[in-house]
Amino acid sequence: MRKDFPVTQHVLDDLLARGLIAQSTDLDALRADLDRGSLVYYTGFDPTAPSLHIGHLMQLLMMRRLQLAGHQPLLLVGGATGLIGDPKQSGERQMNTKDVVSGWVDSIAAQAAPFLDFEGRNAARLVNNLDWTGELNVVDFLRDVGKHFPVNRMLARDVVASRLESGISYTEFSYVLLQSMDYLELARRYDCRLQMGGGDQWGNVSAGVELVRRADGDRVNGLVTPLITKADxxxxxxxEGGAVWLDPELTSPYAFYQFWINAEDAKVGEYLKLLTFLDVEEIDEVDAEHQERPGLRTAQRLLAREVTSLVHGRAEAEAAELASGALFGRGELAELPEPTLAAALTEAGAVEVPRGTSLVDALVSSGLVDSKSAARRAVVEGGAYVNNDRVADPEATVETDAALHGQWIVLRKGKRSVSGVRLV
Known part of the structure; x- marks a missing residue:
């Protein structure tokens, strides 16, 4: 990840200008703590899947923003809380085995680590809450932590209230105690003064702040970011395939890039502020130009390039951008490395067809047209392309000598509908 973003103003002012603060305990108190020197802060990530997804990305970037401003991050991976899972609105969370969760702890820690510096004066530190809960005595837990949590307040939490009728286990009900204990433990061990998280974590964050106050009489800070939403x-x-993962094995860099290319016109400026390190003034200028000429999708291309670079590196972002243009006739397909082309065509819905298949049949198999008659009509009317070359012969076939890297054919109908075939 790039680590040379300039810090040109107070980090709190930058967060406010970008719309990155949804709720907080006391911004004036937080500003004072930030101004005293290097503040220790943390964000927690529960290993409930083998990879983080883009819902976690803003939290990783928030940690990076504060570290760039001279503050010290604690990257907490929930080896203990991940065994339980934060309560969901939809129903009881399925528990995973200890071995599975342990493996996910390692993979998520490795995935998050490149966003932070682990050397230097304000070096990040990796912590695992299993270290202080794994051997915890249940009686001590109830005496030292449980006594500070009024049951009526726990029942009033939105997610708990919504689950009371359908049912919620004591395990999930008590999750907030474990997460709050993390803050208390980090405050005692490292003088941690700030917890950050997503907007849906406000109940847990504020509960942790309150536990530190009740248990130790200390004042600490909490801050949550807004949830990213669509225009509606x-x-x-x-x-359609599910979450957009940060792991390139689960969501390819090309698919990741394409996700951001498809950002809504009304929201792309907001996403640029929340998820990139570009100056706010520059983003406002780009967004204004985009609103005047949205068809050029300038803002989406900038968003896709920047966010893909942050997660997968500049080289992968450039390859994805090249592939995106080449598939739609704005670049040379032959220049694409096979892994990039394969990922792009897989994302576009490539299918396997025998070598020598008629172009008409290939168009139908790829899903670009509904029938052979529609395929013939597209060819005759000049709307069918093979590897970005228009094909006017309805009797044409897809042959090996036209295949990219010996096996891939890019099919296009008109300007915007792209698919592909792999010759077998």
């Missing part, structure tokens, strides 16, 4: 207010971050 619905949850953002999934495709």
């Amino acid at each position: 207010g619905t949850k953002f971050g999934k495709t």
Whole structure:
């Protein structure tokens, strides 16, 4: 990850200008703590899957923003809380085995680590809450932590209240105690003064702040970011195939890039502020130009390039950008490395067909047209392309000598509909 982003103003002012603070305990008190020197802060990530997804990305970037401003991050991976899982609105969370969770702890820690510096004066530190809960005595836990949590307040939490009728286990009900204990433990061990998280974590974050106050009489800070939404207010971050993962084995860099290319016009400026390190003034200028000429998708291309670079590196972002242009006739397909081309065509819905298949049949198999008659019509009317070359012969076939890397054929209907075939 790039580590040379300039810090040109107070980090709190930058967060406010970008719209990155949804709720906080006391911004004036937090500003005072930040101004005293290097502040220790933390964000927790529960290993409930083998990879982080783009819902976690903003939290990783928040940690990076504060570290760039001279503050010290604690990257907490929930080896203990991940065994339970934060309560969901939809129902009881499925528990995973200890071995599975342990493996996910390692993979998530490795995935998050490149976003931070682990050397230097304000070096990041990796912590695992299993270290202080694994051997915890249940009686001590109830005496030292449980006594500070009024049950009526726990029942009033939104996620708990919504689950009371359908049912919620004591395990999930008590999750907030474990997460709050993390803050207390980190405050005692490292003088941690700030916990950050997503907007849906406000109940847990504020409970941790309150536990530190009740148990030790100390004042600490809490801050949560807004949830990223689509223009209609619905949850953002999934495709038809599910979550958009940060792991390139689960979501290829090309698919990751394409996800951001498809950002809504009304929201792309907001996403640029939340998820990149570009100056706010520069983003406002780009967004203004985009609103005047949205068809050019300048802002989406900038968003896709920047976010893909942050997660997968500049080289992968450039390869994805090249592939995106080449598939739609704006670049040379032959220049694409086979892994990039394969990922791009797989994302576009490539299918396997025998060598020598008719172009008409290939168009139907790829899903670009509904029938052979529609395929013939597309060819005759000049709307069918093989590797970006228009094909006018309805009797044409897809042959090995036209295949990219010996096996891939890019099919296009018109300007925007792309698919592909792998010759077998």
